[in-house]
Amino acid sequence: MPKAKPDLLQGTLDLLILNALQRGPIHGFGISVAIRATSREALRVEQGSLYPALYRLEEQGWIRAEWGVSDNNRKARFYSLTAAGRRQLAVEVSHWEQLSSAINLVLKAT
Amino acid sequence: MRLWREIRFRFRALFCKRALEAEMAEEISEHLARLTDAGLAAGLSPKEARLAALKQFGGVEQIKETARDQRGVAAVEHIVADFGYGLRQLRKAPGFAVIAILTVAIGIGATTAIFSVVNAVVLRPLAYPYPGQLVTLAAAGPPDFLLRRVTPAVYFELRRSARRFQSFTAWENSFANVTGLAYAQRRLVRSVTPNYLAMHGVSPLLGRGFQPGDTAPGAHGVAILGYEFWLTQFGAQAGAVGRTLEVNGQPCTVIGVMPRGFPIGSAVDRRQRELAERIQKHQRFHEAVPTPDEGEDRKRRQCRPGGGQNHVPEDSPPSAPFHARGFLQFHRDVAEKLAQQEHAERARRRRENQRQRRVDEPPLQDPVHRHQHCLLILRHKAVTKPKRDLPPALPAAHTPPTRPGPALRHNSAKNSCGVS
Numbered sequence: 467m468p469k470a471k472p473d474l475l476q477g478t479l480d481l482l483i484l485n486a487l488q489r490g491p492i493h494g495f496g497i498s499v500a501i502r503a504t505s506r507e508a509l510r511v512e513q514g515s516l517y518p519a520l521y522r523l524e525e526q527g528w529i530r531a532e533w534g535v536s537d538n539n540r541k542a543r544f545y546s547l548t549a550a551g552r553r554q555l556a557v558e559v560s561h562w563e564q565l566s567s568a569i570n571l572v573l574k575a576t
Numbered sequence: 577m578r579l580w581r582e583i584r585f586r587f588r589a590l591f592c593k594r595a596l597e598a599e600m601a602e603e604i605s606e607h608l609a610r611l612t613d614a615g616l617a618a619g620l621s622p623k624e625a626r627l628a629a630l631k632q633f634g635g636v637e638q639i640k641e642t643a644r645d646q647r648g649v650a651a652v653e654h655i656v657a658d659f660g661y662g663l664r665q666l667r668k669a670p671g672f673a674v675i676a677i678l679t680v681a682i683g684i685g686a687t688t689a690i691f692s693v694v695n696a697v698v699l700r701p702l703a704y705p706y707p708g709q710l711v712t713l714a715a716a717g718p719p720d721f722l723l724r725r726v727t728p729a730v731y732f733e734l735r736r737s738a739r740r741f742q743s744f745t746a747w748e749n750s751f752a753n754v755t756g757l758a759y760a761q762r763r764l765v766r767s768v769t770p771n772y773l774a775m776h777g778v779s780p781l782l783g784r785g786f787q788p789g790d791t792a793p794g795a796h797g798v799a800i801l802g803y804e805f806w807l808t809q810f811g812a813q814a815g816a817v818g819r820t821l822e823v824n825g826q827p828c829t830v831i832g833v834m835p836r837g838f839p840i841g842s843a844v845d846r847r848q849r850e851l852a853e854r855i856q857k858h859q860r861f862h863e864a865v866p867t868p869d870e871g872e873d874r875k876r877r878q879c880r881p882g883g884g885q886n887h888v889p890e891d892s893p894p895s896a897p898f899h900a901r902g903f904l905q906f907h908r909d910v911a912e913k914l915a916q917q918e919h920a921e922r923a924r925r926r927r928e929n930q931r932q933r934r935v936d937e938p939p940l941q942d943p944v945h946r947h948q949h950c951l952l953i954l955r956h957k958a959v960t961k962p963k964r965d966l967p968p969a970l971p972a973a974h975t976p977p978t979r980p981g982p983a984l985r986h987n988s989a990k991n992s993c994g995v996s
Contacts (some may be wrong), residue, residue, distance in 0.1 A: 494603060495610040513607065514634045514642065521646035527581050536606075538613070543603045551582075 479519050481562055484547065484555040487529060491544040493536060494520060506565065520545060528554045589647035600643060668860055705777040745772045752817055755822040765823065773800075782806075783817040783832030790831075797828035803836040 485494065486500045497520075498511045523529045528551035536542040547555065589596060608629050615625030630636070644650065666673035693933065735744045745768060752765040770786040779785060780800055790798045799821060801810070810816035819830045 495605070495607045496994065512634060513632075514639045517604065517639055518646045520644040521643050525582075525585055525646060540606060541602065542606050562767070 478562070479515060480523060480553050481555075481558040482509065482511065482521055483516075483523060484528065484551055484558060484569045487545055487551070488555065491532070491534070491546040493542040495542075497545070523551070526554075527551075586647075586649050589649045590652060596647070600640060604633075604636060604639070608636075710776075743771060743775045745769045747772060752824045755825075756820060756827075771894045778835070779836060781835040782814060782833035783830070785832060797823070797826055798831045799823065799828045800832040800834055801830055803834055803838065806833045826987070 534544045611629030615628045622912045747768040754763045773785040
């Protein structure tokens with residue numbers, strides 16, 4: 467029961483977060499670093515939208531949060547994908563592919 | 577499963593708020609610490625690194641607030657906060673608080689009271705078939721309830737000439753001393769014409785209803801009991817029918833019991849002979865009902881008076897008037913004299929008019945009666961019955977509190993009545 471996306475940006479943020487979590491549990495800071503790194507600094511996730519998005523995804527049941535100890539021996543909150551989160555990721559990816567290919571078609575036609 | 581998770585989540589958001597806040601604060605400070613570490617690694621001083629981290633992170637409190645909204649219980653939290661704010665404001669201004677609370681309380685109370693009345697009087701239908709066809713006629717006059725009674729003459733004139741109504745019945749409430757039971761009681765008694773039940777379309781639960789023969793001269797007084805009276809005084813035994821009660825000292829045979837919920841509860845039928853003696857005196861309430869099949873074209877007929885069929889009820893011949901007593905109970909001194917004068921006057925007139933088959937009621941001389949020649953049409957109201965019992969120790973022969981005056985003495989002559 468995915469909610470209607472208020473705008474593209476928020477939808478893509480969810481997609482990016484879910485995608486970043488695919489490789490295993492990771493904390494909030496790690497997510498922002500991962501997204502920035504994998505996009506070659508092109509995408510920067512603002513903390514102001516990262517944490518609200520994490521809480522929203524957690525409420526949706528797509529990700530799960532656990533306290534753990536990070537690599538530098540500090541207490542950190544690790545997020546991981548749930549089964550529902552994996553399904554949602556697949557849905558978001560296919561949405562994104564449809565959307566981007568459609569936009570590409572439009573751009574090429576003109 | 578999903579629902580359960582959501583409930584747990586929201587429950588936690590509502591009731592473990594402090595833990596959630598702490599978690600969030602810790603998470604954010606951890607994030608800031610990492611940003612600071614990155615700054616330190618880039619060669620900044622600790623203070624600069626901290627400032628850079630805060631700058632990069634953005635407004636901590638705004639982020640916290642946005643994150644809080646994601647918990648899905650923001651609406652509830654806002655309501656709770658507003659409620660708390662309201663309470664604090666009220667405590668700050670106790671005078672205003674008292675006035676506001678009183679205003680609301682009185683408003684609710686008044687609305688409830690008005691609705692109760694409207695519900696009982698207007699919204700709840702009467703317990704009769706075709707209640708919409710029942711109307712009550714009363715005399716227009718001063719806003720004194722008693723004076724709105726209709727004179728017997730009007731009753732008979734109506735019954736003779738009104739073409740829009742199928743039948744008329746007249747009734748009167750009074751209190752009577754009921755003896756012959758375990759102890760003497762003062763009860764509301766309704767005196768009615770014999771067609772009272774037939775017109776309402778209600779039959780007794782037990783026994784029979786009134787019959788025209790009950791009003792024959794010399795007939796024994798008869799009564800129909802209200803359901804509650806039957807329940808409390810006779811233990812709901814069928815043997816109540818056939819028992820004899822004394823109503824104001826006059827024997828009265830129980831011929832039936834009304835079903836539960838019959839709103840009037842008591843029905844009294846008076847004897848024709850006695851009624852004939854008392855035509856002169858007073859006034860009446862009247863109810864009228866058109867037949868169900870007449871109801872359709874009733875409105876049409878109302879446009880042309882004299883249009884429909886006139887059904888004269890066969891309860892009593894037109895010469896049988898009705899006796900009223902309620903008036904005298906409240907204006908006894910004046911009314912007794914009036915009644916005596918009227919009685920003599922009527923007796924004389926009756927002798928003169930004996931050949932006429934109708935009752936002649938010339939305008940009365942007293943100012944009270946002058947108002948009673950107009951009619952009002954009212955909705956018939958269910959009457960709640962006051963229950964007033966005398967102390968059980970009262971001997972049956974004790975003089976009733978409202979001892980009938982000289983003109984009333986034949987009031988307590990044999991009659992038929994219902995007791996409720």
